[in-house]
Amino acid sequence: MKVPNPVKVFIGRACQNILLTKDNLQKKGISLDPLCLFCKTEVETMKHILWDCPSIVDVWGACGRIIQKSYVAGYSFANVMVVLFDRCSGEDVEVYAEIARRIWFKRNSVVREGEFIHPNEVIRISARFINDYREALKKMGEGDFMEMTRVTQVFAR
Numbered sequence: 603m604k605v606p607n608p609v610k611v612f613i614g615r616a617c618q619n620i621l622l623t624k625d626n627l628q629k630k631g632i633s634l635d636p637l638c639l640f641c642k643t644e645v646e647t648m649k650h651i652l653w654d655c656p657s658i659v660d661v662w663g664a665c666g667r668i669i670q671k672s673y674v675a676g677y678s679f680a681n682v683m684v685v686l687f688d689r690c691s692g693e694d695v696e697v698y699a700e701i702a703r704r705i706w707f708k709r710n711s712v713v714r715e716g717e718f719i720h721p722n723e724v725i726r727i728s729a730r731f732i733n734d735y736r737e738a739l740k741k742m743g744e745g746d747f748m749e750m751t752r753v754t755q756v757f758a759r
């Protein structure tokens with residue numbers, strides 16, 4: 603993936619399932635409400651919060667052609683990446699990686715600050731991000747990888 607390191611690191615950790623989702627915390631023996639903060643109906647696993655959660659389904663609709671939400675079997679988030687690499691262009695996977703990271707950060711601010719964020723807000727922000735990202739890519743023309751990396755870094759903040 604041609605994405606800045608923080609995005610690569612995030613996707614790597616998500617695929618290894620080492621981020622502190624509620625499911626992972628529970629497996630470490632911590633007693634908590636395991637339900638997803640967004641939909642409050644299913645256990646918050648890595649794959650759930652970054653792919654399956656019904657509250658974020660609309661994100662993929664907002665992405666237009668980029669990511670068509672599709673069914674991914676199994677419990678592992680790594681499966682999602684395998685399917686995406688199989689069905690989507692490299693560029694689309696890169697955009698998804700950014701969005702996934704953003705969703706995780708949103709989720710963390712809900713946990714840390716007790717801030718309530720309506721799922722639509724996450725969708726709205728993500729959709730805006732994609733549009734800005736596309737605009738930036740359009741403006742810079744094609745094939746300028748260094749420039750793309752720079753723009754991606756700006757959006758990754």
Ligand SMILES: [Zn+2]
Pocket residue numbers: 638639640641642643644650651654655656657
């Ligand atoms: Zn959920």
